[in-house]
Amino acid sequence: MSPSMSPSKSEPRAFLDIGHDHSHCVADALGRAEALCAVRGARLTKLRRRVFELIWASHAPVGAYDVLRRLSEEHAPAAPPTVYRAIEFLLEQGLIHRIESLNAFVGCCDPAEEQHSGQFLICESCGNVVELLDPKISKAIEESARRAGFAVTGSTVEVRGICPGCQNGGCKSGGPRNGRASRG
Amino acid sequence: MSPSMSPSKSEPRAFLDIGHDHSHCVADALGRAEALCAVRGARLTKLRRRVFELIWASHAPVGAYDVLRRLSEEHAPAAPPTVYRAIEFLLEQGLIHRIESLNAFVGCCDPAEEQHSGQFLICESCGNVVELLDPKISKAIEESARRAGFAVTGSTVEVRGICPGCQNGGCKSGGPRNGRASRG
DNA sequence: GATGAAATGTTATAGTATTACATTTCTAGA
DNA sequence: TCTAGAAATGTAATACTATAACATTTCATC
Ligand SMILES: [Zn+2]
Ligand SMILES: [Zn+2]
Ligand SMILES: [Zn+2]
Ligand SMILES: [Zn+2]
Numbered sequence: 001m002s003p004s005m006s007p008s009k010s011e012p013r014a015f016l017d018i019g020h021d022h023s024h025c026v027a028d029a030l031g032r033a034e035a036l037c038a039v040r041g042a043r044l045t046k047l048r049r050r051v052f053e054l055i056w057a058s059h060a061p062v063g064a065y066d067v068l069r070r071l072s073e074e075h076a077p078a079a080p081p082t083v084y085r086a087i088e089f090l091l092e093q094g095l096i097h098r099i100e101s102l103n104a105f106v107g108c109c110d111p112a113e114e115q116h117s118g119q120f121l122i123c124e125s126c127g128n129v130v131e132l133l134d135p136k137i138s139k140a141i142e143e144s145a146r147r148a149g150f151a152v153t154g155s156t157v158e159v160r161g162i163c164p165g166c167q168n169g170g171c172k173s174g175g176p177r178n179g180r181a182s183r184g
Numbered sequence: 185m186s187p188s189m190s191p192s193k194s195e196p197r198a199f200l201d202i203g204h205d206h207s208h209c210v211a212d213a214l215g216r217a218e219a220l221c222a223v224r225g226a227r228l229t230k231l232r233r234r235v236f237e238l239i240w241a242s243h244a245p246v247g248a249y250d251v252l253r254r255l256s257e258e259h260a261p262a263a264p265p266t267v268y269r270a271i272e273f274l275l276e277q278g279l280i281h282r283i284e285s286l287n288a289f290v291g292c293c294d295p296a297e298e299q300h301s302g303q304f305l306i307c308e309s310c311g312n313v314v315e316l317l318d319p320k321i322s323k324a325i326e327e328s329a330r331r332a333g334f335a336v337t338g339s340t341v342e343v344r345g346i347c348p349g350c351q352n353g354g355c356k357s358g359g360p361r362n363g364r365a366s367r368g
Numbered sequence: 369g370a371t372g373a374a375a376t377g378t379t380a381t382a383g384t385a386t387t388a389c390a391t392t393t394c395t396a397g398a
Numbered sequence: 399t400c401t402a403g404a405a406a407t408g409t410a411a412t413a414c415t416a417t418a419a420c421a422t423t424t425c426a427t428c
Pocket of ligand 3 (some may be wrong): 243281291292293294295300302
């Protein structure tokens with residue numbers, strides 16, 4: 001049982017359940033990753049799996065050097081290329097996304113969904129991020145690009161703001177990552 | 185007369201006119217900036233103006249250290265805080281935008297338009313960027329965020345692809361800035 | 369077990385951004 | 399005009415993010 005009410009499967013949850021059992025998120029994500037890599041013949045090695053887990057450690061984006069530090073604590077000291085190569089693999093496989101405005105990475109909520117653009121709601125208070133897969137946003141972007149004669153290869157939507165939990169006073173998560181203030 | 189056909193004022197231009205007289209863009213932008221700062225009582229100092237001009241030097245985003253190099257050529261050698269502070273001012277005034285996926289900056293095409301989200305088409309071939317101000321994209325994002333109970337403070341839309349000129353074979357501009365390959 | 373390809377280790381360096389403190393310049397009020 | 403005080407700029411050091419180049423190990427296949 002989840003400590004807070006879970007939304008039904010048929011409608012999108014409002015944001016992250018506060019106090020949800022995150023180990024389920026990680027386990028589920030790992031299961032999906034294993035399955036996808038198996039199908040594709042991609043090698044989810046021990047190192048890559050560990051980096052994946054560290055990035056999935058929370059719903060807040062994780063920086064490459066955070067991963068590096070954790071890795072160095074567990075094993076012998078690691079160097080940047082170790083983690084950047086793992087991240088590169090995970091990005092190529094669509095298992096994680098890069099949050100451009102934070103120089104950090106989050107697990108993908110639906111890696112089986114092919115080639116989706118990244119759409120993210122980023123809470124400036126608790127640092128948590130949820131991924132959207134909203135066809136209306138994609139459509140609006142595609143339409144606008146088409147009018148300009150622009151051939152789209154990919155896009156990123158990063159929305160800053162305050163999540164419902166923080167509006168009410170209560171996300172306990174670690175707080176936000178750096179991030180620049182911005183006018184719009 | 186422009187060497188390539190100009191679109192009418194009433195419909196949005198397709199992309200940048202190839203071979204347009206860019207000095208006009210810069211002059212116009214500088215005029216708008218002066219006027220806005222005057223109205224607001226913001227101090228567009230000599231240094232800030234020069235940084236603004238250097239960022240407006242092309243339609244491709246310019247990195248802070250590019251600005252720094254130019255500045256150092258003109259005056260005595262400058263240090264990073266000099267340019268970052270000027271950039272901070274220009275961002276606050278909405279005179280330029282940050283392109284998150286490139287760690288670089290472009291002039292805003294319509295700084296009088298208050299608090300608009302950044303929406304950009306970024307050509308991966310020539311490096312040029314055009315800014316969109318598409319209410320449909322904004323609306324779709326706002327609607328999606330509202331459904332999630334998320335209070336938006338700002339957003340960035342960065343669309344990668346190939347501009348019409350490059351599709352036809354011919355933007356002569358300097359080529360793209362670094363930028364990471366991406367799945368979506 | 370030999371072989372080549374893929375993955376990882378290691379060292380060095382490039383590129384981006386901020387902190388902290390000193391100095392200069394500008395603005396307002398006396 | 400003179401003079402605080404604020405704003406802007408100068409300067410030095412450092413932190414954070416990312417990649418290049420080359421060595422070594424691991425893995426799949428023959
Ligand atoms: Zn995703
Ligand atoms: Zn929050
Ligand atoms: Zn703008
Ligand atoms: Zn182009």
